Amino acid sequence: MKLYTRTGDAGLTGLYGSDRVSKGHVRVEAYGTVDELNSLLGLARAHNTRSHRPDPELDTDLEYLQNALFDLGADLATRSESPYSKNIARLDEQDVAHLEAMIDRYQEGVPPLTQFIHPGGTPAAASLQVARAVARRAERDVIRLAEQETVNLQAQVYLNRVSDLLFIMARAVNLRAGIAEEEWQVKKRR
Template sequence: MTSPGAGSPSTASSGCDTFWHGSAPTWLPVRARVRLRPPRGAGRESRRANESSVTRIYTRTGDSGETGLFGGARVSKDHPRVRAYGSVDELNAVLGLARAAGPSQEIDAILERLQHQLFDLGAELATPDAADRAGGHIARATPERVAALERDIDRFQDRLPPLRQFVLPGGTPAASALHHARTVARRAERAIVRLASSEPVNPELLKYVNRLSDLLFVLARAANHAAGRAEPTWTPSA
């Protein structure tokens, strides 16, 4: 694989999943062949000529039930690492549904930020080797990002009435989608825990996904509260 910025544009096709890498890597959860963006410092014409673009959606390289990880390794599509970043991809899609449901501008801005960060998480999970993560400048989960989630949780929690009963998922379309998202976040967390039992995983990544599910629960409550919608609560069976 040609290194970023080393002459002609390089491509990285994994069959099922493709990753940008170089100065601004991300993870594309689609079957595509992607041309890499040149690093900063490249000439203007070079940057324009090598602008990232999806040229083909299907590649046929995953037809045997395997997919490629960043760095070139081939694994089963049922591999714990693929399950982990696949769950993160699903979570990102559910956040898109939540945004389409029309939450407040404040919540929507947070969800957009989270979607970008989930792409970073997907890239990190799809990169098994630490050297590849460093060489490709993969954005990693950090204590700062975890702390930002905690600040969001505290800010919204302070505006909400205290919980006295268990809340049922529901209410407005946005709140319902956010409840759905928090359950997918928990599933993604379980998938990452499983991966961590057999391979090294950045501990901040686990913390991030854990806090993210908490934030999504608080945002679901906030969406109902902002709409003046009473939260459905659990009534124990007699």
């Protein structure tokens, strides 16, 4: 089977088990941003595994998150009225609770914030911060989609927790690597 199908050359794509829509459709934007987020997690994993001290816990957690984001992408690519909707694993409150437990675990030992911090540090932490920003965009995309069509409302909540998780993961990665956080320096008014 060839990788290219030419079916999208006119700017349309097929939703799972449903009609064809514009590649600019808000639903396609939402699951496309989740796909972008998943790719950035792959980049963070690559930076982690190639660092001088790879963190196996981080790699395991990011792999879990990548699998969950594939589920979320399938969820967003499938309209609730589609006959294939019953075949989709939808994220739920238990998935959100699992992320909250992960956030709590990474937050242990990380000092509380007193200022905003600059994204950066190790390549893995910097990649996690970029992924965090994309998770926020994915959340906004899902909110726009929910304003127009029926969606799994846990998708929005889940993405909100993902961005929190990626933020605390980045902080923990830098702490474990001995990299000091750079605080935002508020401009002094004259």
